[in-house]
Amino acid sequence: MELKEYIGNLQEVLKEHGNLEVVYSADDEGNYFGAVSFGPSIGTWNEEDQEFSSEDQFKEQLEEEIEEGVPEEERSTFEFNAVCIN
DSSP: OOHHHHHHHHHHHHHHHOSOOOEEESSTTOSOEEEOOSOOEEEEEETTTTEEEEHHHHHHHHHHHHHTTOOGGGSOOOOOOEEEOO
């Protein structure tokens, strides 16, 4: 699902039901639920590895590379392609 569709779904819920508490499910079987505690994070999602690297993690890595004197053309680059909701 892409962000625009997700936001559209949330807008419909808000319109129909008001300002509800937001929770998440750890899996599709309902084995665990928890309160959403954090705002969204932008980052890079690797579906094959099931890993998410946040923008903050990228910034930290970039700062380390700058401190280590890594030339600009050799520094890590990220293409942000996902939003993590919690």
